[in-house]
Amino acid sequence: MSDTQVKKQESLEAYLTERRGQRRLLMPYVTAGVCPDWLELVDAVIDAGADAIEIGIPFSDPAIDGTTIQEATVVALEAGMTPARCLTELSQRQFGVPLIAMTHYNLVYRYGHERFADDLVAAGGWGTILPDLPMEHGADWTAIAAERGIENVLLAAPVTSDARLQRVADESGGFVYVVSTMGTTGARAGVDDAATVLATRVKSMTNKPAVVGFGISNGETAVTAAKAADGVIIASALMRRILEGQSVEEAASLVAEVRAALDEAYPAG
Amino acid sequence: MTDTSPAPVASPEHMGEPDELGFFGEFGGRYVGEPLIGACEEVEAAFVDAWGDPAFRDEFIHVLNTYGGRPSPTTECGNLSEQLGLRLLLKREDLNHTGSHKINNVIGQALLAKRMGKTRLIAETGAGQHGVATATAAALLGMSCTVYMGEVDMARQELNVFRMRLLGTEVVPAMSGSRTLKDAVNEAMRAWVSEVGDTHYCLGSVMGPHPYPWMVRTFHEIIGTEARQQVMDLTGGLPDVAVACVGGGSNAAGLFAGFADDPGVRLVGAEPAGGAAAGRGVPAIVHGMKSYFMQDEVGQILEAESISAGLDYPGLGPEHSHLAKTKRAEYFPVTDAEVLDAFQLLSRSEGIIPALESAHAIAWVTKAKDELKGQTVLVNMSGRGDKDVQQVQEILGEQA
Numbered sequence: 241m242s243d244t245q246v247k248k249q250e251s252l253e254a255y256l257t258e259r260r261g262q263r264r265l266l267m268p269y270v271t272a273g274v275c276p277d278w279l280e281l282v283d284a285v286i287d288a289g290a291d292a293i294e295i296g297i298p299f300s301d302p303a304i305d306g307t308t309i310q311e312a313t314v315v316a317l318e319a320g321m322t323p324a325r326c327l328t329e330l331s332q333r334q335f336g337v338p339l340i341a342m343t344h345y346n347l348v349y350r351y352g353h354e355r356f357a358d359d360l361v362a363a364g365g366w367g368t369i370l371p372d373l374p375m376e377h378g379a380d381w382t383a384i385a386a387e388r389g390i391e392n393v394l395l396a397a398p399v400t401s402d403a404r405l406q407r408v409a410d411e412s413g414g415f416v417y418v419v420s421t422m423g424t425t426g427a428r429a430g431v432d433d434a435a436t437v438l439a440t441r442v443k444s445m446t447n448k449p450a451v452v453g454f455g456i457s458n459g460e461t462a463v464t465a466a467k468a469a470d471g472v473i474i475a476s477a478l479m480r481r482i483l484e485g486q487s488v489e490e491a492a493s494l495v496a497e498v499r500a501a502l503d504e505a506y507p508a509g
Numbered sequence: 510m511t512d513t514s515p516a517p518v519a520s521p522e523h524m525g526e527p528d529e530l531g532f533f534g535e536f537g538g539r540y541v542g543e544p545l546i547g548a549c550e551e552v553e554a555a556f557v558d559a560w561g562d563p564a565f566r567d568e569f570i571h572v573l574n575t576y577g578g579r580p581s582p583t584t585e586c587g588n589l590s591e592q593l594g595l596r597l598l599l600k601r602e603d604l605n606h607t608g609s610h611k612i613n614n615v616i617g618q619a620l621l622a623k624r625m626g627k628t629r630l631i632a633e634t635g636a637g638q639h640g641v642a643t644a645t646a647a648a649l650l651g652m653s654c655t656v657y658m659g660e661v662d663m664a665r666q667e668l669n670v671f672r673m674r675l676l677g678t679e680v681v682p683a684m685s686g687s688r689t690l691k692d693a694v695n696e697a698m699r700a701w702v703s704e705v706g707d708t709h710y711c712l713g714s715v716m717g718p719h720p721y722p723w724m725v726r727t728f729h730e731i732i733g734t735e736a737r738q739q740v741m742d743l744t745g746g747l748p749d750v751a752v753a754c755v756g757g758g759s760n761a762a763g764l765f766a767g768f769a770d771d772p773g774v775r776l777v778g779a780e781p782a783g784g785a786a787a788g789r790g791v792p793a794i795v796h797g798m799k800s801y802f803m804q805d806e807v808g809q810i811l812e813a814e815s816i817s818a819g820l821d822y823p824g825l826g827p828e829h830s831h832l833a834k835t836k837r838a839e840y841f842p843v844t845d846a847e848v849l850d851a852f853q854l855l856s857r858s859e860g861i862i863p864a865l866e867s868a869h870a871i872a873w874v875t876k877a878k879d880e881l882k883g884q885t886v887l888v889n890m891s892g893r894g895d896k897d898v899q900q901v902q903e904i905l906g907e908q909a
Binding site: 299300301302303304306310314317322323324344345346347349350351371372373374376377394395396397398399400401404408419 | 530538539540541542543544546547548685686691694695698699702705792793794795796797804807808809810811
């Protein structure tokens with residue numbers, strides 16, 4: 241864990257914008273409850289060079305997720321993980337980087353918008369990623385979250401039209417989540433050129449950071465994905481290591497490897 | 510009634526078009542990830558365009574009549590009427606090609622997919638009826654087809670798995686979660702995300718993201734349209750009650766659409782007691798829609814339990830949630846035991862072996878016979894029971 245807690249005096253967007261001037265952003269994803277020592281995994285991943293962490297809150301019907309995150313979800317649910325428990329456990333620690341909650345919208349809806357936003361702030365959350373809440377239906381949550389300083393991140397997909405992409409770029413909070421391929425979440429051998437094309441499109445429309453997710457498995461794919469973007473998200477490949485029984489340290493070494501590869505390829509940010 | 514294209518029965522007050530975001534009242538919407546927004550918009554635009562084109566509607570009706578076996582008759586059940594003390598009529602969707610109402614929707618969607626230039630259909634299935642129907646439409650129209658089916662359901666409905674394969678369709682087991690219908694939906698939605706370019710997702714019920722609940726209901730409205738005229742012809746008036754089983758709710762939506770704006774017609778949905786979303790549910794956002802679902806206190810979706818794989822779904826379509834909330838339709842649970850009794854009762858009394866799904870509607874009528882005394886009761890016989898006889902034989906054993 242980092243020595244100093246980030247004081248949330250600025251927005252997620254301002255924080256990430258400042259950081260990207262120094263290096264490519266690296267945002268690992270951890271499913272809450274994927275292992276008994278998942279909070280140690282969060283710490284280890286931060287120490288390995290994360291700029292922010294996505295905390296996945298497991299949902300019973302993860303239709304947007306690929307095989308690995310589904311498996312992590314089953315493990316976490318069987319271990320008794322719930323939204324309230326996740327936020328409570330996070331609130332009892334201090335982390336050196338912003339946390340962003342990623343889940344299916346039903347869990348936020350059932351928790352209650354106000355209460356979820358309050359508890360997320362207490363947990364060290366700066367933002368949310370709710371992939372099944374498109375902007376047409378997200379006004380209520382986005383407004384209530386914004387009152388508490390929580391930014392709601394929107395996703396951009398390769399098939400998103402220019403007109404819609406401009407709206408996503410304008411309305412997304414924190415950063416724009418660039419979906420690198422048309423598949424579900426999951427590590428792949430290579431990252432689509434689509435990631436570069438889409439990141440370029442997004443960056444022509446907004447100054448908000450553009451961060452590529454889906455399909456990043458190692459340093460090489462991260463460097464490729466980050467070519468036109470401000471950073472990358474690494475999720476399934478990290479969860480795969482935990483599901484295969486690796487220790488927190490072994491799993492976190494993947495993040496260190498990606499950090500090193502990004503810093504070597506893009507020394508000036 | 511005519512044997513060509515019956516005029517659609519508009520029910521704009523209770524079952525009209527959803528709003529522009531796809532809501533029926535507070536239910537519905539399009540809660541999908543960004544990669545699927547464009548695909549849903551494409552389906553919506555194509556459907557609106559096609560449904561407004563008389564040539565498309567003519568082709569739809571022509572295929573249903575000359576290939577699907579429409580119009581299906583309405584049968585007066587003299588023996589059972591006498592036993593129950595009411596006038597029982599069955600809308601015979603069980604006589605359609607592939608054995609259920611499902612053919613209406615798949616012919617509509619397959620013709621639409623063709624019109625959109627798609628070459629491949631994917632579908633989810635519970636009991637296998639929608640899967641078989643989709644496989645059939647794909648074979649008819651020369652499209653390739655993949656059906657996702659829960660591993661548990663594949664074991665329960667082996668014959669339907671074989672039927673689909675015989676029709677040239679690939680059947681992929683859904684291995685996650687409860688390995689039943691809701692997991693098959695998850696798998697199909699995942700596959701659609703990856704293959705959206707050449708693939709149409711032929712969703713099997715009045716559920717999922719806009720425009721599916723509206724589009725699927727529209728393709729099934731022919732059930733209610735025909736039934737309304739047939740009941741008038743047989744009885745000289747409208748029925749007192751229209752009853753259908755409800756899982757996702759497609760056959761019920763098709764039947765209800767014919768009577769929703771007839772205030773004297775009571776609309777009743779029979780839900781499995783182990784999957785009573787309208788009765789026990791609270792609103793949830795899952796599978797692309799906001800609707801009633803069985804869920805735990807934090808919002809995790811529960812697994813439904815029913816003797817009938819086709820109703821083994823913990824939610825129901827958003828328009829049904831709206832009809833339940835506005836009290837235009839009523840939804841009642843029936844137990845597996847009551848369903849088994851109804852299955853045998855209809856077989857012995859009328860020589861009609863119902864699908865276990867459809868037996869739910871009969872089960873409600875037998876339960877409610879005292880309050881229905883002397884009334885004309887129209888039941889949608891949504892499917893035939895051939896696929897279920899082996900399962901029922903195993904359950905009943907020597908009793909039968």
